Amino acid sequence: MKIEKIELRQVQVPLKAPFETSFGRMDKKDCVIVSVHSDGMIGYGESVAFSAPFYNEETTETIWYMLEHYLIPAVVGREVTNPEEISGVLAPIRRNHMAIAAIETAVWDLYAKQNGISLAHALGGKKQEIEVGVSIGIEPTIELVVQNVERFLEQGYKRIKVKIKPGFDIHLVEAIRKRFGEDVPLMVDANSAYTLQDVHILKELDNYNLMMIEQPLAHDDIIEHAELQRELRTPVCLDESIHTLADARHAIDLGSCRIMNIKIGRVGGLTNARKIHDLCMQRGISVWCGGMLELGIGRLHNIALSSLSNFAIPGDVSASKRFWEQDIVDPGIEMIRPGVLAVPNNAGIGHEVREQSLEQLTTRKLTRHA
C-alpha cells in the first residue's frame, strides 16, 4: 500500500476525574491523533505523551514537532508492504519513541484494514478476550482511594493497582488489605518516587502479598533495581526504565525485574512491543500491557497487543468509561463480562472513529499529501 496522505490532529479531552501519580496530577488528555490514508481507507494512531515531561521526556508539543518535521516526511508517499518496515525506516531517529509509535500504530491499523483482518490477528494474537485490571490514582486521603478500589472491584476488574509515593504507601496498602482481604490481586506503582535509601519501606511492602511493585526506583535505572529485587520477595516490575529490546534483555540478564510492563508508546510502536513480548516469553518473564490514560484509539491498540499469549497478567486496559464521559470510538469499549474485554474481530482496531466529535475536539490540524 502507498501512504497517500497523513493528517495530524491535536485533541484535548477532560478526564472524568483528575488522575494523580507520584509525579503530578492530570485533569485532561492532550494528544495527537495521526491518520494515515491509502486507497480510501484510514489507519489511526494516538500519541501517549502528556502535556509536561514528568513521566518521560516527551510532550504533546515534541510529538507534534517530530511528526511534522521528521516522521511524516519519512513515511508519506512510501510504499509499505509490511508495517514492520516502519520502525526500521524510523530507526535512525534517536528516542522520541512516543512520536514514532503514534505514526507506526496508525500504519499497523491501516495495514490490517487493507487486508481485512483485525489488528490483533495481524500481530499474531490468538486471544478472543482479555482480562483487565485498573490503575487507581493518589487521592487526598487513604479512604478516598479505598472507596475507588471498592467501586472498581464491583465493576469486576481482575487486578487492582494503586499509585503510591513516599508517605502514601504502607498505610494505604494496609487499609486495602484490611478492607478487602488478602486475596484481592493487588499491586503498587511508584513511578520512580523512591531511592535505595527507602529500602526499609519497600521491604515493609513485602509483607502484603503484592503481585508486584512497579518502578520503585529511578526512571533511568536498571542497576539499583537489580539490587532491590535481590532484597525483596515481591516481584519488581519495570515500566519507565524499558525503552528498547536491548533494555529489556539487559534488565532480564541483570535480574532487575521479574515482570515487565509493556507500553506501545514507550518502546516506539507495536513492532518493538511484540519483540519485547517475544523475548520475555523466551526468558520466562511475564508481561502485561500498561496504559497512559488513552482514548479509544490507543486503548484498542493496547487490546490488540494484549491478545498475544504472554500477556498473562491483566493490564491497565480499562473500559472507556474509566476515564471518559464519551470516547472517540464508536462503540465505546465496554466489558462483555465483569473484568473482561473482547478483542475486536472487525478489520484493524475494530471500532469506528467518531470523526465528527474528533473534529469538535481538535485544537490544531495539519495535512500532508504524498
Ligand SMILES: O=C(O)CCC(=O)c1ccccc1C(=O)O
Ligand atoms: O489506566 C491507565 O491508563 C494507566 C494509568 C497509569 O498507571 C499511568 C498513568 C499515567 C502515567 C503513568 C502511568 C503508569 O503506568 O505508570
Ligand SMILES: [Mg+2]
Ligand atoms: Mg507505571
